[in-house]
Amino acid sequence: MSQFAKPTGFFGKILAKGMARGHKEFYKNAIKAINPKKDDKYLEIGFGSGIFIKKHMTHVSKIAGIDHSEDMVKLASKINRKLVESGKAEFKQGNTLSLPWSDNEFTVVAAIEVFFFLNEPEKALKEILRVLKPGGRLIIEMAFNKDDGVDHKKHIKKMDLKLYSGEEMKKLLKEAGFNDIVVDYFEAVWFPIKGYIVPKGMVVKAIKK
Ligand SMILES: C[S@@+](CC[C@H](N)C(=O)[O-])C[C@H]1O[C@@H](n2cnc3c(N)ncnc32)[C@H](O)[C@@H]1O
16 A cells, blocks of 8 residues: 555654655645534545644534554544544544444535545545435545546555546445535646646535435
């Protein structure tokens, strides 16, 4: 498994922090779609460094995260130490296929730059649906996708990605039981590699009815 799919050890921690810097513009588009409110109960799938949470989510009422890298759990807990110590945030090690929370616990779930790593996306979506409250929303952000007009052969090989088109995402989400599925695209510069343009990043939003 690549370091992008499971950052591990010293290098993994450096990479995760670097990714947070590189993902700044992706975060901007994710946050617009998440539109977090004070009374939101937020779950993040594959939080990596946890820097997105520190920067954008501290005002919500509850924060939880799951990541299969134990080192990311340590890093995100350290970066969000005050939130963890106050009992507002919890970061757990595990897989999206089995979320260690009860049914209907969250009002919003986000997966930023992670969905394309999931081996069993259908199962993961069913688990996410289970932990979302009725009316809750899911936001999936992916800079790379099948609609962006880029040849991703080398990314797929290097990072072991499974890319999706907007139509494929709609089908997957509908089959998992989601409603009101909207796929949006954005253009972004992928810092710190200046000049590297993401021509059509994807943000998918879906609701549990
Ligand atoms: C590319 S990083 C993105 C990190 C963060 N969301 C960000 O944008 O900065 C992908 C993260 O998802 C985690 N991840 C990948 N597959 C996962 C899975 N099946 N279950 C839980 N976490 C997973 C990885 O360990 C890694 O921390």
